[in-house]
Amino acid sequence: MKIMSGKLIQVALVLIMVLILFPIFVKAEDHHHHKSPHAHTFTPLEEEDFFQSTFKYLSSKANFPITTWNECRDRTIEGNYIGYRCSRKRTISKVLFSYLKTHFISCVREAAFANGDTDIKDISIEHKGIFADSRHSPDSLHGQGRAIDIKSISYKLSFFRKVTMNHESDGHGAFYTTLRECWGEKIKRNNNCPLFEDDPYLTGSIGKDDEDHQIHMHLSVPVCSNSEYLEPYKRR
Numbered sequence: 001m002k003i004m005s006g007k008l009i010q011v012a013l014v015l016i017m018v019l020i021l022f023p024i025f026v027k028a029e030d031h032h033h034h035k036s037p038h039a040h041t042f043t044p045l046e047e048e049d050f051f052q053s054t055f056k057y058l059s060s061k062a063n064f065p066i067t068t069w070n071e072c073r074d075r076t077i078e079g080n081y082i083g084y085r086c087s088r089k090r091t092i093s094k095v096l097f098s099y100l101k102t103h104f105i106s107c108v109r110e111a112a113f114a115n116g117d118t119d120i121k122d123i124s125i126e127h128k129g130i131f132a133d134s135r136h137s138p139d140s141l142h143g144q145g146r147a148i149d150i151k152s153i154s155y156k157l158s159f160f161r162k163v164t165m166n167h168e169s170d171g172h173g174a175f176y177t178t179l180r181e182c183w184g185e186k187i188k189r190n191n192n193c194p195l196f197e198d199d200p201y202l203t204g205s206i207g208k209d210d211e212d213h214q215i216h217m218h219l220s221v222p223v224c225s226n227s228e229y230l231e232p233y234k235r236r
């Protein structure tokens with residue numbers, strides 16, 4: 001009887017161990033399989049560290065001019081990293097910054113019009129970073145400051161009404177569809193790029209068309225010349 005209960009206790013202990021360890025093991029596997037290129041995005045501090053060390057080396061090779069965006073106080077467009085306050089010195093390529101201030105703004109106006117909203121003001125972006133890629137790959141447009149991961153876009157109407165369009169919930173709707181088609185046409189016309197897969201919706205942006213971009217929309221200014229995408233950079 002004593003031996004039996006000793007064995008039972010042993011079996012019970014093994015069972016308990018399996019029950020405890022199994023979910024941890026499954027979770028680890030699950031995480032591994034679903035790790036996307038954007039699985040870890042930089043916090044503003046990490047981004048600054050990256051810029052000070054690795055990126056300065058990479059940018060010296062790539063030679064795309066870099067500037068800083070005062071997200072907190074900008075006449076045309078403001079922003080903040082999701083979950084953080086705005087940064088007064090967000091590093092960004094000059095070309096993406098100038099596109100945000102001109103073509104992006106006019107595309108947001110067009111997209112808001114698809115919502116029935118005219119006379120919009122105070123456009124702001126909630127984003128997941130610009131130099132925001134754990135791969136640190138020099139050919140990723142993030143590694144060149146030429147891409148931004150957008151979580152939501154907000155604008156104000158008169159009488160203090162604020163509209164926020166989240167990519168996760170509104171990505172399939174008229175607002176983001178209009179915005180992406182408009183952006184693709186701007187990229188083609190102003191940046192000398194061909195349309196990606198003959199589709200302005202897929203040009204210079206990745207969103208609901210890709211399983212890894214359901215929550216945020218990746219918006220980029222690709223590297224093109226003579227209506228061709230230049231190697232080794234990503235095409236969008």
Ligand SMILES: [Zn+2]
Binds near residue numbers: 149
């Ligand atoms: Zn991205």
